[in-house]
Amino acid sequence: MVRVEELRELPEAEAGMLAEVLHAAVHGGASVSFVLPFPMEAAREFWLTKVLPGVAAGTRRLFVARVDGRIVGTVQLDLGMPPNQQHRAEVAKLLVHPEARRQGIARSLMMVLEETARAAGRTLVTLDTRTGDAAERLYLSLGYVVAGVIPRFARAPASGELEATTLLYKDLR
Numbered sequence: 085m086v087r088v089e090e091l092r093e094l095p096e097a098e099a100g101m102l103a104e105v106l107h108a109a110v111h112g113g114a115s116v117s118f119v120l121p122f123p124m125e126a127a128r129e130f131w132l133t134k135v136l137p138g139v140a141a142g143t144r145r146l147f148v149a150r151v152d153g154r155i156v157g158t159v160q161l162d163l164g165m166p167p168n169q170q171h172r173a174e175v176a177k178l179l180v181h182p183e184a185r186r187q188g189i190a191r192s193l194m195m196v197l198e199e200t201a202r203a204a205g206r207t208l209v210t211l212d213t214r215t216g217d218a219a220e221r222l223y224l225s226l227g228y229v230v231a232g233v234i235p236r237f238a239r240a241p242a243s244g245e246l247e248a249t250t251l252l253y254k255d256l257r
């Protein structure tokens with residue numbers, strides 16, 4: 085049974101499980117900011133230095149999906165927008181462990197994320213994802229609209245090749 089919950093702090097055990105999910109996703113080929121080599125320590129550091137401060141400040145909402153207590157998926161909603169974009173929020177680091185995919189976990193995480201965005205008064209959600217990835221199909225299935233494609237946006241984690249990204253948005257009104 086999958087349970088989605090929000091984390092408002094990052095205890096040692098949770099940071100470790102999130103690091104495992106990120107580490108496994110990057111080693112599985114996910115294009116989510118990192119390139120190989122990507123040691124577990126770098127994955128742990130990401131959660132503690134890049135995510136935790138925003139979570140603690142309340143500008144970044146962090147969600148996890150658990151199966152039997154173990155974190156198997158995660159997503160973040162970044163509410164830290166400039167004064168003229170307070171109606172907008174950004175989706176970041178939607179990750180599901182390679183062993184837990186195609187069970188609807190990402191879909192469940194996105195449902196909770198959108199409820200949270202609405203409750204926070206945000207009516208526009210934006211994100212980017214590598215063009216052609218499973219994630220793009222997921223977002224399209226959830227009603228996200230393609231705003232455009234930027235070629236040569238980011239390096240592939242293993243080959244280092246420059247790859248395109250697709251910008252998407254969803255109007256929550």
Ligand SMILES: CC(C)(COP(=O)(O)OP(=O)(O)OC[C@H]1O[C@@H](n2cnc3c(N)ncnc32)[C@H](O)[C@@H]1OP(=O)(O)O)[C@@H](O)C(=O)NCCC(=O)NCCS
Nearest residue numbers: 114178179180185186187188189190191213218219221222
């Ligand atoms: C993208 C990702 C989060 C999807 O997680 P998931 O839990 O397997 O997704 P779900 O099971 O909720 O899939 C929901 C829908 O998305 C689409 N989808 C997801 N994965 C797919 C795949 N590999 N191929 C085709 N469609 C896919 C399908 O429409 C699916 O519905 P269905 O299973 O009923 O057909 C996961 O593959 C992942 O972590 N990828 C690497 C990280 C990444 O690219 N993150 C996005 C960064 S923006």
